[in-house]
Amino acid sequence: MIVISNPTEIVNEINIIHALFEESMELFHIRKPDASEEELRCYIAAIDSKYHSKLVLHQHYNLVAEFQLERLHFTEKVRQTISDTYQKPVPFLSTSVHTITDFNNLAESYDYAFIGPIYPSISKTDYKPSQNLLKQTKERNNWKTKWIALGGISAENIVATLTQGFDDVALLGTIWNSTNPIQNFKKCQKIVHTYLP
Numbered sequence: 001m002i003v004i005s006n007p008t009e010i011v012n013e014i015n016i017i018h019a020l021f022e023e024s025m026e027l028f029h030i031r032k033p034d035a036s037e038e039e040l041r042c043y044i045a046a047i048d049s050k051y052h053s054k055l056v057l058h059q060h061y062n063l064v065a066e067f068q069l070e071r072l073h074f075t076e077k078v079r080q081t082i083s084d085t086y087q088k089p090v091p092f093l094s095t096s097v098h099t100i101t102d103f104n105n106l107a108e109s110y111d112y113a114f115i116g117p118i119y120p121s122i123s124k125t126d127y128k129p130s131q132n133l134l135k136q137t138k139e140r141n142n143w144k145t146k147w148i149a150l151g152g153i154s155a156e157n158i159v160a161t162l163t164q165g166f167d168d169v170a171l172l173g174t175i176w177n178s179t180n181p182i183q184n185f186k187k188c189q190k191i192v193h194t195y196l197p
Contacts, residue, residue: 001025001026001168001169001170001171001188001189001192002026002027002028002029002148002168002169002170002171003020003025003027003028003029003170003171003172003175003185004028004029004031004150004170004171004172005017005028005029005030005031005032005172005176006123006172006176007031007032007033007034008032008034010176014043014046014047016181016182017047017051018047018048018051019182020175020181020182020185021048021051021054023182023185023186023189024189025054025185026054027054027055027056027071028051028054028055028056029056029058029073029170030043030044030055030056030057030058031058031059031073032058032059033058033059035059035060037060037062037063040059040060040063041060041063041066044057044063044067044069045067049067052067052068052069053069053070054071055067055069055071056071056072056073056092056094057069057071057072057073058073058075061089064089064090069090070090070091070092071090071091071092071093071094072089072090072092072093072094073093073094073095073096074093074094074095074096075095075096076095076096076097076098076102079095079096087109088109092111093109093110093111094110094111094112094113094114095110095113095114096113096114096115096150097113097114097115098115098116099115099131100115100133100136100137100139100140103115103140103142103145103147104139104140104141104142105142106142106145108144108145110145111145111146112145112146112147112148112167112168113145113146113147113148114148114149114150114170115133115147115148115149115150116133116149116150116151116152117150117151117152118133118134118149118150118151118152118153118161119151119152119153119157120151120152121151121152121173122152122154122172122173122174122177123172123173123176123177124173133149134160134161134164137164137165137166138165140165146167146168147166147167148166148167148168148169148170149161149162149166149168149169149170150169150170150172152173153169153170153171153174153188154174154188155174155184155187155188155191158188158191158192158195159191159195162192162195162196163195168192168196169188169192171185171188174188
């Protein structure tokens with residue numbers, strides 16, 4: 001189960017991140033689209049370095065070397081500017097797609113990809129699926145890249161999502177729009193661990 005940062009600053013955010021890691025959060029995607037390089041540098045520096053191997057960077061990629069990070073995420077826009085023969089700059093690389101066709105056509109260099117939105121977004125108003133991705137899972141023919149369901153994922157729909165064939169889920173709104181993000185994380189984590197080997 002993956003957690004994605006809130007795009008804007010949250011009160012007590014770094015303490016919540018540390019608490020999530022203490023509850024065995026596997027990966028934390030840092031997606032701060034409006035953050036400057038210096039703001040992102042300060043954000044990463046505030047996270048205990050023992051967790052840096054679990055951080056995934058969405059922008060200001062030059063910070064990877066500075067913090068010796070191992071994971072990058074290419075947005076769809078970035079990915080479309082890169083050749084299929086592109087060599088991985090880090091051990092682990094992920095990306096985002098919005099259609100099953102794009103997922104099936106991904107280069108082998110991507111370890112996993114977010115696909116969504118699966119359900120109406122919890123964090124973005126009026127951001128809804130334009131197609132039923134749950135029904136399209138049968139069209140999957142890319143088995144080298146894990147696919148991760150994103151968009152509107154909550155404790156109430158995790159099992160229904162995983163039973164459709166997704167390899168994992170990513171959480172954003174269900175964590176950061178919650179009055180108790182740690183409790184919500186643990187609830188979702190328990191469901192995922194019960195379902196996935």
